[in-house]
Amino acid sequence: MESTNIKQFTPKDFKSDQYVRWCPGCGDHAIVNVLQKAMAEIGIEPHETAVISGIGCSSRLPYYMSSYGFHTIHGRGAAIATGVKIANPRLQVWQITGDGDCLAIGGNHFIHSVRRNVDINVLLFNNQIYGLTKGQYSPTTKKGFVTKSSPFGTVERPFRPAELTIGSRGTFFARTLDVDLKTNQHVMIAAAKHKGTSIIECLVNCIIFNNGAHNWISDKATRADRTILLEDGKPMIFGSERNKGLVLDGLDLKVVTIGEGGITESDIPIHRVDTEDPTLHLKLAMMEGPDKPIAVGVIRDIPAEAYDKAVEEQISSVQARSKIKTFDDLMDAMEQWEM
Amino acid sequence: MEQTKLKEMGQVVVRFSGDSGDGMQLTGTLFSNLSAILGNEISTFPDFPAEIRAPQGTVGGVSGFQVHLGAGRIYTPGDDADVLVAMNPAALKVNAKGVKKMGVIIFDTDSFRESDLRKAQFETDNPFEESGLSDTVQLLPVALTSLTKKALENLHLDNKAVVRSKNMFALGLVCWLFNRPVDRAIHFLENKFGKKPDILHANIKVLTDGYNYGNNVDLSISTVVIEKSTDVPKGKYTSISGNKAAAYGLIAAAEKAGLPLFLGSYPITPATDIMQELAQRKDLGVKVVQAEDEIAGITTAIGAAFAGSLAATNTSGPGLALKSEAIGLAVMAELPLVIIDVQRSGPSTGMPTKTEQTDLLQALYGRNGESPVAVIAASTPHDCFHYAYMASKIALEHTTPVILLTDAFIGNGSSLWKLPKSADLPEIHPHTVKAGMEGCKVVARNNTTKARYWSFPGMEGFMHRNGGLEKDYYTGSISTDPVNHQKMVDMREEKISYISQVIPEAKVEGNENADILVIGWGGTYGHLKAAVAEMNQKGNKFGLLHFNYINPLPKNAAALIRRYKKAIVCELNSGQFASFLRSKVTGVTFLQYNKVQGQPFTVSELVEHFDTLR
Numbered sequence: 013m014e015s016t017n018i019k020q021f022t023p024k025d026f027k028s029d030q031y032v033r034w035c036p037g038c039g040d041h042a043i044v045n046v047l048q049k050a051m052a053e054i055g056i057e058p059h060e061t062a063v064i065s066g067i068g069c070s071s072r073l074p075y076y077m078s079s080y081g082f083h084t085i086h087g088r089g090a091a092i093a094t095g096v097k098i099a100n101p102r103l104q105v106w107q108i109t110g111d112g113d114c115l116a117i118g119g120n121h122f123i124h125s126v127r128r129n130v131d132i133n134v135l136l137f138n139n140q141i142y143g144l145t146k147g148q149y150s151p152t153t154k155k156g157f158v159t160k161s162s163p164f165g166t167v168e169r170p171f172r173p174a175e176l177t178i179g180s181r182g183t184f185f186a187r188t189l190d191v192d193l194k195t196n197q198h199v200m201i202a203a204a205k206h207k208g209t210s211i212i213e214c215l216v217n218c219i220i221f222n223n224g225a226h227n228w229i230s231d232k233a234t235r236a237d238r239t240i241l242l243e244d245g246k247p248m249i250f251g252s253e254r255n256k257g258l259v260l261d262g263l264d265l266k267v268v269t270i271g272e273g274g275i276t277e278s279d280i281p282i283h284r285v286d287t288e289d290p291t292l293h294l295k296l297a298m299m300e301g302p303d304k305p306i307a308v309g310v311i312r313d314i315p316a317e318a319y320d321k322a323v324e325e326q327i328s329s330v331q332a333r334s335k336i337k338t339f340d341d342l343m344d345a346m347e348q349w350e351m
Numbered sequence: 352m353e354q355t356k357l358k359e360m361g362q363v364v365v366r367f368s369g370d371s372g373d374g375m376q377l378t379g380t381l382f383s384n385l386s387a388i389l390g391n392e393i394s395t396f397p398d399f400p401a402e403i404r405a406p407q408g409t410v411g412g413v414s415g416f417q418v419h420l421g422a423g424r425i426y427t428p429g430d431d432a433d434v435l436v437a438m439n440p441a442a443l444k445v446n447a448k449g450v451k452k453m454g455v456i457i458f459d460t461d462s463f464r465e466s467d468l469r470k471a472q473f474e475t476d477n478p479f480e481e482s483g484l485s486d487t488v489q490l491l492p493v494a495l496t497s498l499t500k501k502a503l504e505n506l507h508l509d510n511k512a513v514v515r516s517k518n519m520f521a522l523g524l525v526c527w528l529f530n531r532p533v534d535r536a537i538h539f540l541e542n543k544f545g546k547k548p549d550i551l552h553a554n555i556k557v558l559t560d561g562y563n564y565g566n567n568v569d570l571s572i573s574t575v576v577i578e579k580s581t582d583v584p585k586g587k588y589t590s591i592s593g594n595k596a597a598a599y600g601l602i603a604a605a606e607k608a609g610l611p612l613f614l615g616s617y618p619i620t621p622a623t624d625i626m627q628e629l630a631q632r633k634d635l636g637v638k639v640v641q642a643e644d645e646i647a648g649i650t651t652a653i654g655a656a657f658a659g660s661l662a663a664t665n666t667s668g669p670g671l672a673l674k675s676e677a678i679g680l681a682v683m684a685e686l687p688l689v690i691i692d693v694q695r696s697g698p699s700t701g702m703p704t705k706t707e708q709t710d711l712l713q714a715l716y717g718r719n720g721e722s723p724v725a726v727i728a729a730s731t732p733h734d735c736f737h738y739a740y741m742a743s744k745i746a747l748e749h750t751t752p753v754i755l756l757t758d759a760f761i762g763n764g765s766s767l768w769k770l771p772k773s774a775d776l777p778e779i780h781p782h783t784v785k786a787g788m789e790g791c792k793v794v795a796r797n798n799t800t801k802a803r804y805w806s807f808p809g810m811e812g813f814m815h816r817n818g819g820l821e822k823d824y825y826t827g828s829i830s831t832d833p834v835n836h837q838k839m840v841d842m843r844e845e846k847i848s849y850i851s852q853v854i855p856e857a858k859v860e861g862n863e864n865a866d867i868l869v870i871g872w873g874g875t876y877g878h879l880k881a882a883v884a885e886m887n888q889k890g891n892k893f894g895l896l897h898f899n900y901i902n903p904l905p906k907n908a909a910a911l912i913r914r915y916k917k918a919i920v921c922e923l924n925s926g927q928f929a930s931f932l933r934s935k936v937t938g939v940t941f942l943q944y945n946k947v948q949g950q951p952f953t954v955s956e957l958v959e960h961f962d963t964l965r
Contacts, residue, residue, distance in 0.1 A: 028816070030816075030828065057811075058814060059808065059809065059810060059811045059812070059813070059814050060808065060809060061808070062808040064654070067819075074816055074818070075816050075818075075829070077816075078814060079808075079814060080657075080807070080814055080815065080816075081815070081816035081817070081818075082654075082657050082684070082817050083816065083817070083818030083819065083820060084650070084653070084680055084818065084819060085650075085676055085677060085680050085819055088647070088650040088677065091615075091642065091643075091646065091647035091650035091651050091654065092650045092654035092657070093654060094640065094647075094651050094654060095613065095615060095640070095650065095651035095652060095653060095654020095655040095656075095657070095662070096654040096655070096657055096658040096808070097654075098613065098638055098640060098651070098654075098655065099611065099613050099638065099654065099655035099658035099659065099662070100659065100660075100807075100809055102809065103658065103808050103809060120644055120647070121643065121646075121647055121650075123643075124642075124643035124647070323638060326633060327633045327636055327638070330633035330634050331633065331634050334633075334634035336632075336634045336635065337634070337635075338606065338635075338773065339599075339602055339603045339606045339635070339773045340772060340773050342599070342602065342635065343770045343771065343772070346589045346770065347539075347542070347589055347590075348587045348588060348589045348770060349387070349388045349587070349589075350585075350586070350587060350588075351390060351580065351583050351585065351586065351587075351588045351767075
């Protein structure tokens with residue numbers, strides 16, 4: 013990578029010639045377009061970029077990117093992306109995954125890549141359903157939901173990706189809606205800048221098997237009142253009239269209205285993404301309707317050492333101390349005798 | 352000091368045996384290294400339980416280390432022992448059948464009390480008679496524990512540390528028995544315990560006392576002089592285990608290929624040493640990820656291969672099973688990848704520390720779809736280096752996963768190794784894209800070898816999308832065209848078959864005009880070679896055809912086998928290589944000799960069976 017020569021990229025530079033095979037109306041179309049825009053803005057060369065995926069609808073995404081891409085096997089994207097990043101830390105590595113790929117078959121790799129804090133950017137497309145196998149419930153499907161494999165409603169308790177991320181000591185978590193292009197782009201750029209595993213949970217609509225799952229928050233008419241866009245350094249205010257805010261009430265968060273009961277804008281706490289203690293981040297990420305808004309935007313983004321960097325640094329420090337520089341040196345250093 | 356009785360021997364087998372906490376592995380390693388330094392060929396066989404500390408004094412907790420040393424070429428760790436060191440009755444019980452007639456048994460009288468005998472399930476008070484040994488062995492009773500305590504009485508060590516040193520008394524005694532000066536052993540102890548001066552001092556004191564005890568007490572037993580080896584090529588040697596050698600083979604190959612080395616791995620007996628050895632080599636830039644599971648072990652490696660490293664993963668049978676889907680991805684994505692399987696006894700968890708060759712068919716066929724990979728096998732501890740090197744060379748030059756089969760016997764065992772120089776190793780030319788090929792498709796390949804041109808992120812002009820979906824032969828785009836799929840399946844098979852053109856031809860050892868051809872593969876080489884040699888010494892005409900390259904077979908293999916009237920395939924499974932050969936070499940009746948007991952062959956059982964074939 014030549015850092016002295018700053019190139020300007022356009023989204024087209026990241027667009028491949030492949031025919032996009034997602035269903036018309038699928039939320040994934042929007043995401044791939046935003047990702048190409050975000051990558052142009054991030055400014056890393058397409059050939060210095062690797063996009064890794066597992067299996068599922070969303071995992072087809074690497075075919076549509078002009079970069080190095082690897083469409084691998086179900087659930088293993090996180091481990092493969094880890095290998096790519098460790099082997100060549102200079103690369104920008106994106107992992108594309110879905111709720112089944114990431115949290116069911118790939119759950120183990122997910123928590124461990126987050127725990128290690130490998131510097132990869134993860135786009136987790138959460139549509140709460142298995143689309144490519146035609147409509148079975150996933151680990152994020154709401155309890156009671158009727159699918160082809162739960163004809164009487166699921167009896168399983170769903171995962172909440174934020175909780176799993178923070179439970180795995182995650183250093184970056186953001187949430188977006190597929191329809192909110194601006195926030196998506198902003199969040200992707202923040203994820204790319206973050207050193208460590210960045211998890212972006214993108215709430216995506218599956219038009220065929222789970223149509224409208226996120227409508228209650230993503231509909232333009234109600235979005236402003238049912239979601240809160242968290243921004244670092246800004247008060248936690250939301251609502252179509254920008255008059256609602258979140259305040260701490262004991263160990264809980266509570267919605268208040270500015271101008272009522274003596275509440276002014278200065279009573280609304282400021283969102284800080286870089287607080288190491290994850291308690292408030294978790295509280296924010298776990299808010300569910302209807303009494304509280306769903307948090308979107310960057311919820312957590314704390315500085316921490318990235319695994320790939322730690323690996324490199326350990327190697328450098330051992331190399332600085334060791335006399336063994338080549339295989340022949342290694343042989344010379346062995347216990348040996350003449351025969 | 353009187354040394355009245357002295358006998359000369361060409362080779363001896365010594366077995367150290369005790370509780371898994373008695374330090375038998377260390378004692379055996381020290382003695383074998385000492386013998387190697389003094390000019391002997393060696394072959395060792397550590398045989399230990401899976402339990403770290405099984406209940407003390409029980410048969411299940413017995414840990415043994417056998418070493419075969421001698422003046423001539425040594426191919427196996429030996430069948431029966433000339434000298435058995437038995438630290439307790441359980442060790443005697445386990446090894447009673449494995450002592451030669453008129454062999455010596457050194458045993459610790461302090462741990463042969465009644466309660467010890469009962470723990471080892473002896474019913475009488477004379478375990479030797481009960482084991483049928485009273486007339487056939489020379490007993491050397493020594494109060495190892497109390498003599499060790501006496502040796503250390505002024506050193507103010509805790510009782511545990513004192514008792515743990517008794518293995519050094521036994522080692523001192525064995526050194527006396529074989530006229531081995533202990534000062535060379537002291538040098539090894541300094542390397543091991545240099546950071547713990549109290550323990551080092553105690554070990555040296557006990558070792559020396561053990562040696563002097565043999566010298567000063569009239570033990571009515573002959574000491575032995577073993578001649579130096581004369582027929583090994585001159586040069587610098589070390590003693591190396593198969594696992595360490597395999598790790599070094601990868602290091603040498605990466606350096607030769609000019610690529611970084613990456614290992615993704617998950618701890619599993621008996622393969623973990625390979626990971627631990629490579630984790631030591633940060634100075635050579637080796638990157639090791641201890642993954643969250645076996646699948647991540649191989650998939651991180653596949654990621655590293657995609658990104659341009661010489662990538663490897665190591666495992667044993669259960670881990671290979673978990674990796675099978677990912678191996679299929681490496682086949683489909685045509686990425687270079689080395690998978691080392693240190694085979695152990697199965698199925699399932701089986702007997703994790705015991706040896707077997709039961710993963711052959713899993714390695715060849717254990718994947719979905721038509722999924723050919725190259726399969727090769729190492730045959731001795733030290734040649735794990737060569738075959739790990741060759742596995743890497745084939746993977747990189749033919750852009751394919753290669754499975755290297757070793758086993759617990761050669762992985763943990765050690766043999767003498769002539770230290771190689773990088774300059775003497777064969778060249779490795781990774782099949783990467785070349786300048787001027789910019790814009791080529793992901794499936795661009797050499798038309799003869801079918802090897803794909805490998806390019807990776809960071810290279811300008813070669814961006815591509817790879818993956819597990821079937822690709823169009825020409826464009827590399829995803830394709831479900833029926834005829835194209837057939838073409839791709841055939842191409843992948845051809846790519847592996849082509850490797851037979853570049854590997855060495857098969858050769859028959861022993862008698863080339865044999866009446867009976869013995870066929871083996873992998874870690875049984877030493878035993879088969881020794882057994883065939885013995886048959887030929889007895890005036891028979893036996894040949895040995897031993898395979899290291901299994902898929903593909905060397906190109907002359909079928910014709911060579913057909914030249915012999917009778918062929919018997921000997922392997923530590925129920926006939927996996929035999930059935931593979933039947934599918935590849937038609938018109939031959941393959942006899943079989945199989946053993947699935949978690950133990951290597953013995954030369955004597957092979958000879959006994961070969962005698963029935965004449």
